[in-house]
Amino acid sequence: MWRTIYVSERLAVSSSDHAAAESHYLRSSYRELLVEHLFVGSLLRHLWRNGVFDVEVLKSQVDDAGYDLVLESNGVIRHVQLKAKVEGSTTSVPVNIRLADEKRSGCVVAVVHDPTFDPGSFRYGWFGSPPGLPLPEAWKSLAVARHTKGNASGVKTERPNIRKLPYSKFLERGLRLDELAERLFGKR
Numbered sequence: 001m002w003r004t005i006y007v008s009e010r011l012a013v014s015s016s017d018h019a020a021a022e023s024h025y026l027r028s029s030y031r032e033l034l035v036e037h038l039f040v041g042s043l044l045r046h047l048w049r050n051g052v053f054d055v056e057v058l059k060s061q062v063d064d065a066g067y068d069l070v071l072e073s074n075g076v077i078r079h080v081q082l083k084a085k086v087e088g089s090t091t092s093v094p095v096n097i098r099l100a101d102e103k104r105s106g107c108v109v110a111v112v113h114d115p116t117f118d119p120g121s122f123r124y125g126w127f128g129s130p131p132g133l134p135l136p137e138a139w140k141s142l143a144v145a146r147h148t149k150g151n152a153s154g155v156k157t158e159r160p161n162i163r164k165l166p167y168s169k170f171l172e173r174g175l176r177l178d179e180l181a182e183r184l185f186g187k188r
Contacts, residue, residue, distance in 0.1 A: 054074060079109055
């Protein structure tokens with residue numbers, strides 16, 4: 001399940017833990033890529049072990065279309081916006097509206113991991129609909145996101161194509177990989 005870390009807990013973290021936590025922030029692009037590779041490998045392994053061999057994985061080179069991966073199996077195509085989150089971190093994730101407006105079967109998958117990156121400990125957040133259906137209507141009520149850094153005047157301007165998806169709005173949280181695979185491709 002999702003866990004909030006309070007300031008008092010952060011103060012009790014050792015210096016080595018603090019350095020590790022800082023590396024997650026400072027090297028977030030590397031962390032996200034590592035989690036993406038571990039996720040894809042774990043998903044393919046899970047499907048293989050369950051007799052599903054017809055899986056395609058396509059990687060978007062630019063993420064301005066609202067998705068990071070395209071997963072296809074048995075006629076089901078999923079455009080997936082993947083979000084890597086360390087346990088206890090951020091309370092919302094940015095979602096591109098093009099995922100809802102242009103991609104049938106679009107979905108958002110949050111990969112919640114501990115600092116060890118052990119795929120066996122991954123839990124998943126799910127925001128999507130059954131195969132063939134668009135994102136749930138709930139996405140339309142999400143707040144417009146703002147840039148994390150201010151402009152020259154220090155103003156954090158709106159990002160009109162990006163919405164803030166709070167974890168509380170994820171339809172399911174704490175899913176195991178087998179449960180997530182079922183959400184992605186349906187029962188097999």
